[in-house]
Amino acid sequence: MNHPIPSFANWSPSDLKSEILLGDCAEVLQRLPNESVDLIVTSPPYADQRKSTYGGIHPDKYVEWMLPRTAQMFRVLKDGGSFVLNIKEKAMDGQRHTYVLELILALKKQGWLWTEEYVWHKRNCYPGKWPNRFRDAWERCLHFTKSRKFKMNQQSVMVPMGDWAQTRLKSLGKNDVLRHDSQVGNAFAKNIANWQGRDMAYPTNVLHLATECGNKGHSAAFPLSLPQWFIKLFTDPGDVVLDPFVGSGTTVEAASGLGRSVIGIDVLDEYVQMCRQKLIPVQGVLLEKAAKYNVDQVSQKICRR
Template sequence: MALPTPLYTTDYGVAYVGDSLELLDRLESDSIDLVITSPPFALQRKKTYGNVEQEDYVNWLFEFCKKVYRVLKSTGSFVLDLGGAYQSKRPVRSLYNYRILIKLCDELEFRLAEEFFWFNPAKLPSPIEWVNKRKIRAKDSVNTVWWLSKTDNPKANVSNVLVPYSDRMKKLQAEPQKYYKPKERPSGHDIGKNFATDNGGAIPSNLLEIPNTESNSSYIQLCKSISIPPHPARFPQKLPMFFIKFLTEPGDKVLDIFAGSNTTGFVAEQLQRNWIAFEKDLTYLASSSFRFLDKSQNPKDTLTLYEQLLYQHDSIYLTTSKQLALKL
């Protein structure tokens, strides 16, 4: 069964409204290079974006992951961002994000290629009861990000995500004899004279420090211009950018099954990767189109686009020149 008419398209991507459980069945097997997503978290308090109760969460998410496994290429990757949570009315952490990992590896034969941790230094102290009021816990500011694959050797190139060298390393490279003498370390590692070679950057760690402080993007500004609320649980562009650069090449296909405000699609477009976005909330996906427009867009035109996306019957094409080109 073919996919339905997309809500909108761009040069590299297509955005569909619908339940991912149904839409995933319409994709070919072994057709996707990277699935990267941040599903609604298993929180105790209901959120406007529709999170699932903790006791049901693992089985609920597992149904999506079974279908992700089918559509993923043997060289592909599945990157799953999951926030932590506390048990109801207790200062005790939930293990749901670890249980889903174990279930995926034990029952679907996913491999854990590597675990990553997204540290958001801008995150507000929470939960209020244990951190702010009773002051018996530190604030929760780290998400677990599982990098999963169908085989032991998924496509990956860490050279694409090198980070700047530290000041100390720059000094070492400039004058290696002054700061460094090759020798075996107490750990047993034999670090030779090539240690000071400039390789264009340092290998990143699996701790990704990325503040989630989007405030001046075209998406936020255009939402404000027509008085509609932005998606309440956006993740920062640098998070999908890291994994798309790391795990894919230009022309590869990237899928987000809980697209929300479609940060993944926007980043994939910038990096010339083909992308697919699935999101069941029409209003969220309609406003996600603003990511592909200039923030100086006339509010009247922005509102026209938004209303057309809400009530249309044909797909709207957004040009990469950030000027509206409507196919109605």
């Protein structure tokens, strides 16, 4: 019989900790207490990718494979928590497979609210072409919650007003002072004139981030700024972040660097070892890093092209 991880039950915000656990997250997650995690941010194996390393799941079986794992995630997530799922469907036989869309519908049936979809635009993606499409330069970051009311620190990811202060906001038309939420497609919302003279604005739901594959020791790592941005947005210092498909430990580095406790799980021992090695230096400079990351550099870098 599996028992809860003893050290985990006593975690408190003033006592930052990290646990890197080996195993299939379907089983390992059963050891975590109910409603004990504030944010899940993860990039699971994509269907049929990387068969030679951690095994591929056939796209037709992907939803069936994922649901027992997301059921555990639902159980361990707090009511006001968030689940950010970085995923992208592949093209098969000249068409996009629909497994991500099917997964979204299945997650809604499981009780998740599909609250938002963020787009990770891979800003350093080089051009390319196939007979029926161009190079894929974006991935989904699906945002699920358990309830309509959830923790969201919007101020923590504000971006400089940038060019808007010099151009669009300088000479406003009649409609700009009348516009309402439903009509605007920018970050300002409501009356655009309200934003004149301000230095910072809210970002959009498109994150412009370069991929970082070198020196990571993992062929499918996401950039450090990706989990950093979501951790700042959906958690407070001292909260608990979980990555059930942790790979090279990017989420571990981001969360502990921002002063959050973190649990990482991977089915391959080599990645668990890699994460544990990363953790020691990260924890050693925790306060210094937290101070550095809390400056708004992270969000500014992400939201500017």
